[in-house]
Amino acid sequence: MPIVGYYNGQFVTPNSGIVPLDERGHQFGDGVYEVIRCYGGRAFLLDWHLDRLWMSLQAIRIAPPFTKDECATLIERLIVESGELEASIYLQITRGSAIRNHLFPNPAVKANVSATVRPVASQIAKEPGTLLMMADERWANAWIKTINLLPNILAKQTAHDMGADEALLVRDGAMIESASSNLWFVRDNQLITAPADRYILNGITRRFVIQLADRLGIPVRETKLPAKDLATVDGIFITGTLTEVFPIHRVLTHPDVPYVSLPDVTGLQQLSADKCQVAWEARDLSLVGRLQSAFADAIATFAKSDR
Incomplete structure (x- = not known):
């Protein structure tokens, strides 16, 4: 299956040139992320991942762009779109796109959401x-x-x-x-x-x-x-x-x-x-x-x- 990418509501290829130059994650690293493992076509320990994601967002004062239920639905759709049973889902949320300034942008600036889904193999059989x-x-x-x-x-x-x-x-x-x-x-x-x-x-x-x-x-x-x-x-x-x-x-x-x-x-x-x-x-x-x-x-x- 092709690797699935996602950016602000659109499914894209991961190498698509879609991130604005004034994106705060790109310029400041101003964002948080989660990596979620998919086993058998299902996200493992998803509730724990979402709790940690919300904790990280709160810690750096980014307003969540969706509810936890909406985020879970997005992750499930990403898995379906990928067609992968064994995969990793990378989900990233940044403070948004605004003219470069160390201060937070206007509250009206919306967070940017991006994600990728890639196939992975189990590590259990690896040598020490x-x-x-x-x-x-x-x-x-x-x-x-x-x-x-x-x-x-x-x-x-x-x-x-x-x-x-x-x-x-x-x-x-x-x-x-x-x-x-x-x-x-x-x-x-x-x-x-x-x-x-x-x-x-x-x-x-x-x-x-x-x-x-x-x-x-x-x-x-x-x-x-x-x-x-x-x-x-x-x-x-x-x-x-x-x-x-x-x-x-x-x-x-x-x-x-x-x-x-x-x-x-x-x-x-x-x-x-x-x-x-x-x-x-x-x-x-x-x-x-x-x-x-x-x-x-x-x-x-x-x-x-x-x-």
Whole structure:
């Protein structure tokens, strides 16, 4: 099926030149977004996604351009238009189009709504991955799902350049999150994940895994694990809407990528992957495997359930 795009009421191709030059998302990153996973032709955990979207809109003072029911109807129509059973829906809302000014535009300016639907494959069968430890350079309101993602992009690209799948972000000495996913540790047969404070995004899959763990009788501690305690960890995994439940095999450090302080302002342009050092390797991923299986079962049940 062709990839479906949407902009302010029109279904378009994603490469259509339809965004005005004075669009505030384009000029300021002045907007929020959600990524929703579709399984079996249905949006998974849609109510949670909509609640978070409304929370983000409120946080940056954008008036919702529709009700939650209207938004849900739009998402359902996007899925139908795409014809995809396994897909990701990217939905973005910005403050609208107005002459460039740091102040908010006139309240009469309407928010812009755009979306794309793309086919995706399950991540469940992927081999365990690798993280690169680095300092968290994101702003102090990571709990808002804003389209301002440059620090996340730079972190993930640096990790990729060093042969890792994701970044392991350290703030104030604690390992709190990844660039585009939530971070989990397994120690003494319990799960440890950073609390949903202002410094992390409270992931939808994170919330779902907490529920899964409760059903499986696995204790969960929401606390920040110090980076100095990495050696005490038995297993690590990350979660996200498209990441699902992804086990981690090892953690790397790099002498030119600080994680105990912010990097030098000159940047990290000339890094060599040969300098990476293995700081941690998984000892026991069996509990992560249980969570993966439970997640896969839950998805299968959801995809087969009545609409």
